[in-house]
Structure formats: structure tokens, C-alpha cells
Amino acid sequence: MNNLEGLAAWLRLTLIPGIGGETQRKLLAAFGLPEAVFSAGRLAARSVIGNRADLLFDFDPSEAVDRSLAWASQPDQHILTLADAAYPRTLLEIADPPSVLYVRGNAALLQQRGLAMVGSRNATPQGLQTAESFAKALAGKGLSIISGLALGIDAAAHRGALAAGGNTIAVIGTGADRLYPARNKELAMAIADQGAIVSEFPLGTPAIAANFPRRNRIISGLSCGVLVVEAAPESGSLITARLAGEQGREVFAIPGSIHSPVARGCHKLIKQGAKLVETAMDVLEELGNIAEPVTVTLPAAATEENVLLAALGHDPCSLDDLLERSRLSIEHLLTELLTLELAGLVATLPGNRYQRLN
Amino acid sequence: MNNLEGLAAWLRLTLIPGIGGETQRKLLAAFGLPEAVFSAGRLAARSVIGNRADLLFDFDPSEAVDRSLAWASQPDQHILTLADAAYPRTLLEIADPPSVLYVRGNAALLQQRGLAMVGSRNATPQGLQTAESFAKALAGKGLSIISGLALGIDAAAHRGALAAGGNTIAVIGTGADRLYPARNKELAMAIADQGAIVSEFPLGTPAIAANFPRRNRIISGLSCGVLVVEAAPESGSLITARLAGEQGREVFAIPGSIHSPVARGCHKLIKQGAKLVETAMDVLEELGNIAEPVTVTLPAAATEENVLLAALGHDPCSLDDLLERSRLSIEHLLTELLTLELAGLVATLPGNRYQRLN
Numbered sequence: 261m262n263n264l265e266g267l268a269a270w271l272r273l274t275l276i277p278g279i280g281g282e283t284q285r286k287l288l289a290a291f292g293l294p295e296a297v298f299s300a301g302r303l304a305a306r307s308v309i310g311n312r313a314d315l316l317f318d319f320d321p322s323e324a325v326d327r328s329l330a331w332a333s334q335p336d337q338h339i340l341t342l343a344d345a346a347y348p349r350t351l352l353e354i355a356d357p358p359s360v361l362y363v364r365g366n367a368a369l370l371q372q373r374g375l376a377m378v379g380s381r382n383a384t385p386q387g388l389q390t391a392e393s394f395a396k397a398l399a400g401k402g403l404s405i406i407s408g409l410a411l412g413i414d415a416a417a418h419r420g421a422l423a424a425g426g427n428t429i430a431v432i433g434t435g436a437d438r439l440y441p442a443r444n445k446e447l448a449m450a451i452a453d454q455g456a457i458v459s460e461f462p463l464g465t466p467a468i469a470a471n472f473p474r475r476n477r478i479i480s481g482l483s484c485g486v487l488v489v490e491a492a493p494e495s496g497s498l499i500t501a502r503l504a505g506e507q508g509r510e511v512f513a514i515p516g517s518i519h520s521p522v523a524r525g526c527h528k529l530i531k532q533g534a535k536l537v538e539t540a541m542d543v544l545e546e547l548g549n550i551a552e553p554v555t556v557t558l559p560a561a562a563t564e565e566n567v568l569l570a571a572l573g574h575d576p577c578s579l580d581d582l583l584e585r586s587r588l589s590i591e592h593l594l595t596e597l598l599t600l601e602l603a604g605l606v607a608t609l610p611g612n613r614y615q616r617l618n
Numbered sequence: 619m620n621n622l623e624g625l626a627a628w629l630r631l632t633l634i635p636g637i638g639g640e641t642q643r644k645l646l647a648a649f650g651l652p653e654a655v656f657s658a659g660r661l662a663a664r665s666v667i668g669n670r671a672d673l674l675f676d677f678d679p680s681e682a683v684d685r686s687l688a689w690a691s692q693p694d695q696h697i698l699t700l701a702d703a704a705y706p707r708t709l710l711e712i713a714d715p716p717s718v719l720y721v722r723g724n725a726a727l728l729q730q731r732g733l734a735m736v737g738s739r740n741a742t743p744q745g746l747q748t749a750e751s752f753a754k755a756l757a758g759k760g761l762s763i764i765s766g767l768a769l770g771i772d773a774a775a776h777r778g779a780l781a782a783g784g785n786t787i788a789v790i791g792t793g794a795d796r797l798y799p800a801r802n803k804e805l806a807m808a809i810a811d812q813g814a815i816v817s818e819f820p821l822g823t824p825a826i827a828a829n830f831p832r833r834n835r836i837i838s839g840l841s842c843g844v845l846v847v848e849a850a851p852e853s854g855s856l857i858t859a860r861l862a863g864e865q866g867r868e869v870f871a872i873p874g875s876i877h878s879p880v881a882r883g884c885h886k887l888i889k890q891g892a893k894l895v896e897t898a899m900d901v902l903e904e905l906g907n908i909a910e911p912v913t914v915t916l917p918a919a920a921t922e923e924n925v926l927l928a929a930l931g932h933d934p935c936s937l938d939d940l941l942e943r944s945r946l947s948i949e950h951l952l953t954e955l956l957t958l959e960l961a962g963l964v965a966t967l968p969g970n971r972y973q974r975l976n
Binding site: 384385386390514515516517518519523524527530531535536537538539576607608609616617 | 742743744748872873874875876877881882885888889893894895896897934965966967971973975
């Protein structure tokens with residue numbers, strides 16, 4: 261940051277409790293930069309935002325401002341303001357862009373084309389694998405994968421992008437110096453290292469329920485489209501999808517069994533007009549970004565297992581049929597099946613039947 | 619049939635090899651009833667259909683005509699012609715209605731409001747259960763369930779309608795006196811008893827591949843909408859759905875996992891504009907036919923099992939969690955789980971986790 265005083269004024273404006281985003285934008289619209297807001301004085305500010313202007317002059321957030329400046333002086337830690345060239349262009353298009361963004365990692369990523377992937381914290385094993393595969397394929401095609409660092413689909417999407425050596429951005433609902441949930445700490449470190457973690461909330465902000473839906477508008481706002489993988493009908497993912505629609509972003513949803521509660525949110529979106537998506541290619545085609553065919557690859561499995569997977573086919577299959585098709589001994593077959601089951605590639609169905617999961 | 623001679627002329631017209639439906643309609647348009655075609659004579663007929671008119675006068679199908687008349691004189695066996703008041707009104711709306719229909723069972727059903735349900739012969743167990751549940755619920759609401767008596771989804775749809783004590787119509791691709799496939803013979807008997815079996819093909823017509831797609835236009839034509847349950851992307855069910863669209867019927871499709879090959883046909887239809895359907899109620903609402911809420915009921919299970927099902931919830935659940943939630947002993951729990959698995963209500967997932975299937 262070249263202009264430390266300017267940045268200090270941005271932080272002062274945004275770190276005063278009771279002065280929210282809308283009020284900040286009113287003041288900026290009236291006076292220009294934050295420095296001008298403070299030099300214009302109490303009376304001038306009152307003419308724009310009424311008595312709340314007193315907060316601007318009676319509350320002194322300088323301790324928090326100094327802490328934030330110190331934080332941003334560390335390597336790979338940045339504070340971007342609406343006035344910065346590095347501030348993401350996509351967010352300037354939305355109705356309520358945050359005045360400042362706290363970024364850990366590569367801030368330049370925020371200017372690249374990104375796709376949001378969101379979904380349930382209570383995803384199924386298959387849903388997690390689907391999210392990871394899609395993220396891998398799409399990140400491999402150069403799209404940044406944007407998500408919310410939550411457990412479940414969010415984490416799987418980030419992981420897929422990282423595994424592809426691609427870009428990923430985590431938009432979080434706590435301060436950028438706080439990581440939530442704790443279980444994703446290692447993942448967060450990898451994202452800060454290879455991608456970017458973004459928050460609009462002041463440093464030190466703990467996990468507060470109300471901040472997460474608000475955070476969702478940044479996830480959709482940064483992206484050119486939102487892909488919902490598994491979601492309950494009343495869930496944060498559907499809020500993100502609705503915000504995406506309002507922001508003019510594409511909405512994509514992956515269907516699932518009508519008996520799966522986490523498919524219902526996706527089905528609701530498709531009924532409302534979201535694009536039904538079966539493959540990563542479907543997304544790329546819709547985004548008009550076709551390069552080469554995308555293949556969602558199976559996790560590597562040993563050759564013998566692949567033979568068994570081929571023998572299984574895609575329909576549920578009885579043990580007897582498998583014995584005949586694979587020409588393995590029963591002991592050998594059961595061992596292989598267990599290996600595949602543990603690898604998440606096969607599930608046992610009622611009546612000793614087996615089904616491929618991919 | 620009041621006018622046996624008239625019916626004999628309809629049969630004569632339609633039992634001459636080489637005189638197909640389109641030719642029949644040209645002749646009927648020119649001369650009125652079949653009797654008038656034959657009394658008009660060879661030259662007059664030539665002026666309408668060219669040299670093929672000779673077939674009408676050189677070929678004598680009277681043996682087949684007599685056999686058909688004898689067949690139709692038996693109880694619950696009927697031949698309906700385009701000129702009959704009992705001929706289904708819905709088929710008069712389509713471009714290529716059959717000149718005659720052979721019906722076993724209750725011919726009056728053909729005038730009632732019906733929904734076609736079609737899908738894969740290689741359906742999954744879950745798909746079969748879904749088809750049966752939907753058919754049960756929709757037939758319970760007074761819709762006739764129309765399908766093709768094939769193995770898989772077709773049979774499940776017929777069975778569901780029968781189980782609800784509702785109406786069901788099987789449109790078959792063989793002669794009405796031949797039943798195909800043999801495995802569905804018992805089901806066919808029940809349909810002839812409680813519903814109706816319909817064919818446009820002459821008595822004795824064996825199973826010929828080319829006749830089945832042709833038959834599909836009758837399935838969609840008789841119905842106000844077509845519901846596709848599980849279908850491969852290149853399958854007869856999608857032909858039926860396409861014909862339904864061309865005939866101005868609603869097309870409904872039930873989504874499934876993107877990893878299930880038999881969901882791909884349904885997804886293709888939804889991408890093309892078919893209505894995504896999750897419940898029988900979705901279908902009724904779209905057809906503007908709402909009465910009371912429809913509930914697709916679980917197969918009956920003992921009380922203790924229901925407790926366990928409730929403990930399972932709808933997300934995959936570990937054995938440890940189940941132990942804690944159910945407060946059963948491990949032996950007792952495993953026994954109950956096995957019972958539920960055998961009843962098709964629960965599946966084992968990789969890593970000793972369990973999931974409800976409904």
C-alpha cells in the first residue's frame with residue numbers, strides 16, 4: 261500500500277461500530293475518499309447520515325486501525341479498498357461491495373475469472389467426490405474455484421482445485437486472521453499458500469451466524485457463476501444461488517436422487533431455472549469457455565481393481581454375477597470388493613449386491 | 619359391435635400387407651368409410667394411392683378378418699375403429715392415429731384421463747420402487763397409468779397402479795393375443811382384468827423390434843403427459859418423450875445421480891425443457907389437478923425398525939452414531955440393520971456407514 265494514511269482513513273471509516281456498508285457508501289458518495297469524510301467534519305457528515313455521524317467523531321478505532329496496518333505489513337497479507345486498482349472488478353458490479361477486503365495469499369487471483377462452488381456441510385460421500393472432481397476439472401481449465409471454506413462441499417471444492425494445481429479463493433465469514441471451522445485449518449493454510457483467503461470483516465471477528473449469509477454475496481459476486489453441488493432446500497447455498505441470480509451470475513445445479521434430502525435444494529433451483537449440470541464440460545460450455553474436452557477422472561486404482569470395476573458395470577450387480585464375470589475366486593473377489601469399498605469406489609446394496617459409485 | 623359388415627371392411631382395409639396407416643388415411647379421406655373404398659373400385663382407388671390400389675383388390679385377407687371377428691366376439695375383447703364413438707378421443711388429436719385398435723379388458727378406460735409412465739428395462743431397484751410409488755399415488759388420484767408392459771419401469775408403473783386399485787393401460791407392440799415379454803404374463807393378465815391392454819397390430823403379430831418405437835406414439839398419444847422415470851440417453855423412453863412433445867403433451871422427468879447411466883436420459887430431457895419432478899404432487903400440480911396432498915408411503919416396517927430409521931435420519935450415519943442414537947446393544951442394532959437392509963430400506967456405505975434408501 262503506497263498511501264498508508266489513506267489506508268488508515270479507510271480502516272477508520274470501516275472499523276467504527278454502527279457505521280455499516282450502506283452508510284459508508286453514502287459518505288463516500290458525498291465526500292469522495294474517507295479522508296475527505298473526516299476532514300469535512302461532523303456537521304457536513306450529519307447532513308448526509310444524520311446523527312449517526314457523531315459516531316465517526318466520538319469513537320476512536322485507532323488501536324484497531326494500527327493492528328490492521330501492522331497485519332497488512334506482513335508478507336502475503338493485504339488490505340484492498342474500493343479505491344485500489346487491485347480491488348476485484350467483479351465486486352464493483354454488485355450493489356453492496358465491501359469498502360475494504362482483507363486478503364491472505366495471492367490478491368491478484370481476485371481479478372481472475374472464477375466459478376463459485378457451494379453446497380451442504382452434510383454432503384454425502386458421493387457428493388464430496390463429485391465436488392472435488394468438478395473443481396479439479398474446472399480449475400484445470402483455468403477457472404478459479406471460489407467457495408466458503410465450510411465443511412463438506414466447500415472444502416471438497418477447494419481441495420479439488422488445489423489438487424489440480426489450480427487457483428482457489430476462500431471467502432470467509434470471520435476475520436482473515438481467524439480461521440473457522442478449526443477442522444479446515446490445514447486446508448486454509450494450503451489455500452493461503454496457493455490461492456487466497458478473503459474477508460470483509462475486521463480482524464479478530466469471531467464466527468457469528470449472521471455474518472455467513474452476508475459473506476455469501478461476496479462468493480457469488482466474485483464469480484461469473486455459482487455451481488451448487490448438494491444442498492438442502494432451505495440452506496445457505498440457496499441463498500448464495502439467489503444472490504447470484506440477482507447479481508446476474510449464472511446458476512448451475514447438479515441433480516441427484518429424489519430420495520436424497522441434499523438433492524432437493526438443487527432440484528428447487530433447476531425448477532426455478534438453474535442450468536442442470538452433469539459434467540464439468542456442461543459448465544464450461546455454458547460459460548462459453550470451451551477448450552479441450554474435460555474428463556472427470558476416477559481416483560487411481562490398481563489394475564486388478566479396474567478389472568473388477570469394469571465387471572461391475574454401472575448397474576447393481578449380485579455377487580454371483582460378479583464371480584462369473586470377474587473369474588476370481590470368492591475369497592479374492594471379496595478382498596478386492598472390500599478394497600474398492602474402502603476406497604469409496606463401490607457400495608454394498610441390500611441383498612449382497614454391489615454398485616459402483618463413480 | 620353393431621355393424622359387423624362395417625367392422626369386417628375396417629379389418630379388410632387394415633389387414634392387407636403393404637397398405638399402411640398413411641395409405642389407409644388417404645383412402646378414408648377420399649372415400650369415407652372402408653366399405654366405400656372397396657365399392658368405389660380399383661380405378662377410383664388408383665387415382666388416390668396409385669398402383670398400390672391393386673393390393674386392395676388382389677389380396678384377400680378374409681381368413682384373418684374372420685379370425686379377428688371371432689376374437690372380438692369373446693367377452694372383454696374389442697376392436698375399435700376410427701369411426702367408433704368408443705375410439706379414444708386423445709388419439710384423434712395425433713397425426714397418425716391407428717385405424718383400428720385391439721383392446722383386451724375395459725375399453726371405456728381409453729376415454730379417461732391418463733398419464734404415461736415409461737423408463738428403462740434395466741432400471742435400478744430404487745428406480746423400480748420410485749416408479750411403483752408414483753404410479754400408486756397418481757392412480758390413487760384417478761389418473762390412468764399408461765405404459766408399455768416392458769420389463770423394468772413399465773412393469774413397475776403398471777404394478778403400482780394395480781396395487782392402488784387404480785386404472786392402468788398397457789399399450790403393446792405385439793398382437794393383442796400375444797403377450798411379450800413372457801415374464802410379464804401374469805402382470806398382463808391382471809391388467810386385462812382390472813385395466814386394458816391395447817394394440818394396433820393385427821392379431822398374431824409377434825415381437826418385432828421395429829414395432830416398439832411405433833407403438834410409443836400410442837402411449838404418448840393416449841396420455842395428457844409422459845413421465846420418464848429412469849432412462850438411458852438413447853432409449854425408447856426418450857422416443858416416447860419426443861413424440862409426446864410433438865403431440866403437445868407435457869413431458870416430466872425424474873432426476874437422479876449424475877453417476878447413474880439411467881438418469882442421463884432424464885437429465886437430457888430436463889435440459890431440453892422437460893419438467894423436473896420430485897413427487898407425484900409435482901405432476902398433479904402441473905396437470906392442474908390438485909385434490910388432496912399425495913404422500914408416497916414407505917413400505918410397512920415394524921415399530922422397532924421405524925425407531926431405527928428415525929435414528930438414521932437422512933444422512934449417512936456411522937455405526938457409533940447409530941449406537942448412541944438408538945441406545946440398542948451392538949448385537950441388536952446389527953440385527954435390526956440387517957433386517958432393514960434386506961427390506962431394501964437401508965444400504966451400507968463404505969466405512970461402515972449406513973444410509974436410508976427412502
